[in-house]
Amino acid sequence: MSIDVRHSLTVRSGLTILAGSVVLTVALSTFFYQRIFDEQVTQADRQLQQLVATVESSAAVAAYLDNAELATDVVRGLTKNDIVVSAALQSATGMRIVSGDVGGFDEAQLHQFPLSAPFTPEESIGSLSLQPNRPLIEQRAREVAVVYIATLVAHSLVLTILTILLVHWRLARPLTALARDLHEIEPGSASRLPLPTHRRRDEVAQLVDDINALLAATQGTLEGERRLRQYVESVERRFRLIFDHASCGISLVDKNGLVLFSNPSFNRIMSQGRPAADMTNFLQLFDDPAQVNLLLLHAVTEDLPVSVDLLLSGELSGNARWLHALFSSVRNEDGDLLVECILYDISERARREREVQHEAERDALTQLYNRRAGERHLRQALVQVATDQQPCALMMIDLDRFKPINDTYGHEAGDRVLIAVSQRLSQSLRKQDVVVRWGGDEFVVLVFTGKNAEAVPLVADKLLQAVSQPIDLGGGRSGQVGASIGIVLIPEHGLQLDDLIAKADSTMYEVKEHGRHHFSIYREPASPAALNSGA
Amino acid sequence: MLRLPKILTLLLGIVLVCSARAEIVVVVNLDSSVDSFSRRELVDLYMGRTQHFPDGSLVLRLDLPPDSQARSDFYRGLVNKSVAEVNAYWAKLLFTGRASPPQVISNSVNVLKAVRENKNAIGYLDSKDVDKSVKVVSRVD
Numbered sequence: 149m150s151i152d153v154r155h156s157l158t159v160r161s162g163l164t165i166l167a168g169s170v171v172l173t174v175a176l177s178t179f180f181y182q183r184i185f186d187e188q189v190t191q192a193d194r195q196l197q198q199l200v201a202t203v204e205s206s207a208a209v210a211a212y213l214d215n216a217e218l219a220t221d222v223v224r225g226l227t228k229n230d231i232v233v234s235a236a237l238q239s240a241t242g243m244r245i246v247s248g249d250v251g252g253f254d255e256a257q258l259h260q261f262p263l264s265a266p267f268t269p270e271e272s273i274g275s276l277s278l279q280p281n282r283p284l285i286e287q288r289a290r291e292v293a294v295v296y297i298a299t300l301v302a303h304s305l306v307l308t309i310l311t312i313l314l315v316h317w318r319l320a321r322p323l324t325a326l327a328r329d330l331h332e333i334e335p336g337s338a339s340r341l342p343l344p345t346h347r348r349r350d351e352v353a354q355l356v357d358d359i360n361a362l363l364a365a366t367q368g369t370l371e372g373e374r375r376l377r378q379y380v381e382s383v384e385r386r387f388r389l390i391f392d393h394a395s396c397g398i399s400l401v402d403k404n405g406l407v408l409f410s411n412p413s414f415n416r417i418m419s420q421g422r423p424a425a426d427m428t429n430f431l432q433l434f435d436d437p438a439q440v441n442l443l444l445l446h447a448v449t450e451d452l453p454v455s456v457d458l459l460l461s462g463e464l465s466g467n468a469r470w471l472h473a474l475f476s477s478v479r480n481e482d483g484d485l486l487v488e489c490i491l492y493d494i495s496e497r498a499r500r501e502r503e504v505q506h507e508a509e510r511d512a513l514t515q516l517y518n519r520r521a522g523e524r525h526l527r528q529a530l531v532q533v534a535t536d537q538q539p540c541a542l543m544m545i546d547l548d549r550f551k552p553i554n555d556t557y558g559h560e561a562g563d564r565v566l567i568a569v570s571q572r573l574s575q576s577l578r579k580q581d582v583v584v585r586w587g588g589d590e591f592v593v594l595v596f597t598g599k600n601a602e603a604v605p606l607v608a609d610k611l612l613q614a615v616s617q618p619i620d621l622g623g624g625r626s627g628q629v630g631a632s633i634g635i636v637l638i639p640e641h642g643l644q645l646d647d648l649i650a651k652a653d654s655t656m657y658e659v660k661e662h663g664r665h666h667f668s669i670y671r672e673p674a675s676p677a678a679l680n681s682g683a
Numbered sequence: 684m685l686r687l688p689k690i691l692t693l694l695l696g697i698v699l700v701c702s703a704r705a706e707i708v709v710v711v712n713l714d715s716s717v718d719s720f721s722r723r724e725l726v727d728l729y730m731g732r733t734q735h736f737p738d739g740s741l742v743l744r745l746d747l748p749p750d751s752q753a754r755s756d757f758y759r760g761l762v763n764k765s766v767a768e769v770n771a772y773w774a775k776l777l778f779t780g781r782a783s784p785p786q787v788i789s790n791s792v793n794v795l796k797a798v799r800e801n802k803n804a805i806g807y808l809d810s811k812d813v814d815k816s817v818k819v820v821s822r823v824d
Contacts, residue, residue, distance in 0.1 A: 206775065209772070209775065209776065212730070212732055213730075213731055213732050213776070213781075213782060214732075215776065215779055215781055215782065216781075217778075217779035217780070217781060218775070218776065218779050266730075266772075267726050267730055267761075267762035267763075267764075268723065268726065
């Protein structure tokens, strides 16, 4: 800290005091010099009058008697006073006695004192003339005045110096030291101002106490703030840790679908397998942007969290990636409604679920639906048929001559037959058709035939054809099986699965009894079953 | 029991007697050319300012003894001074050698005698002591 010396407290107050002192001294000196000078001159005049009064009676007598000796005595006595240059005694009768510097008589400065007769005061008998020593009187007056002024100046000087010193020692010096010490103290530090060395409780000491109290308060406040900041930082670090390292993707999306904020997992999940994807456009990241948009709006308007599984866009169906998404509305500091999206990549889980489902639904040997899953699928298909009014046919297929192969060549050969037949059935039908291994060597297929009634026999023939092809039984052997097929038409023969199965089953048995490797379409019991011969 | 008017009359009488100053007469020789003196002429003569009569003859001034009542009354009446003051006046002038006080005569009888015998003499005395052998030229009271 540097203080310009010219602006220091001591110098400024000192200069002010000095200036005041000088002005006052000059004014007083001017006033008193003239006053004292005049007073001294007046006093000299008074002295002259007193001198005259002292010798007046003798002078009067001398003039009365024209006594030159007495007159000489009087005027000599007068001129012995240094303030009298010359004196003259003049009587009315003509006597004139002069003493002192006779040549220096100056009528203008002459002091005339009339003399009256000693015994008849009313009678004027002469006069006494005095020539005062004006230069001497004035010089003395000046000297007295100068001594007085000198005393005044010395007095003022001493007082001024004393005041300046006092201001410096008692005020400026402690304050300067205080300012210097305070300047060196770092705010918030434990440093304090030292107490002034003199122990008296003056204002400076009080100031030091108060400043120290302030410093203590500042230190406390700053420490409290630092601790709070550290705490907030540690909390923020922890939350950031959670945010950054969460396995789920977290993002904030505005209601227009713009990604405002996201964590690394979000970017990782979204960019997996498609590095060029635009991470800011939330809607376009999904397979069905319109659906996601609706969900976002729903979350915002209903203020309820939305939980949904979504398919990502740009994926081939074989490698479809699924996300489980939680949308909930939040409000930012500005009051804008935003959507907080928490996304889990559930592709792996979905795949495993599909595998588990597959294992549960499929027959381990033939990979066709097992009977339980098949029944469920058939029922679902029937519901669909009922709503869509789409005709279809249910076929109960039982293999002919399967048992002899199984008995002759063993189970392994039998399994080969079942696998081969299953493959041929699946390949002969369309994808939407349902193929079920009903049990043993029994199969049920649901074929969506459309409005064309001619299609049913064609399909049945096609299936018979496919089944009857030679089958490699292993070990260089080959076998051949046939099939008996009972067919019910839907919805013509009903919509209840059990009923349809029973009808198809009985129709299939009729085929078996009438020579095998044929198909037959169910007929109502009122009329005899019609037999159609196949190829 | 005293009668008040009588006491007052007695007291008044005492006061009058005490305060009463005898009338002083100034006398000269019957042959003197002077018939009367003004007060001022008398003062100038007795206080030493004038040494001569108007006709030019030197004056012989006569005084009574310092302790006499007539001297005291004379100077009191003439210049309103006590005898001691007049003595001091003369003492002041003595050193100059130029002035001298009047000659002292032992009593009024001798004053009368001296005036009778000296043509230029002048003296004073109580008016009750004066006779026709001298000329009264002034009265002081």
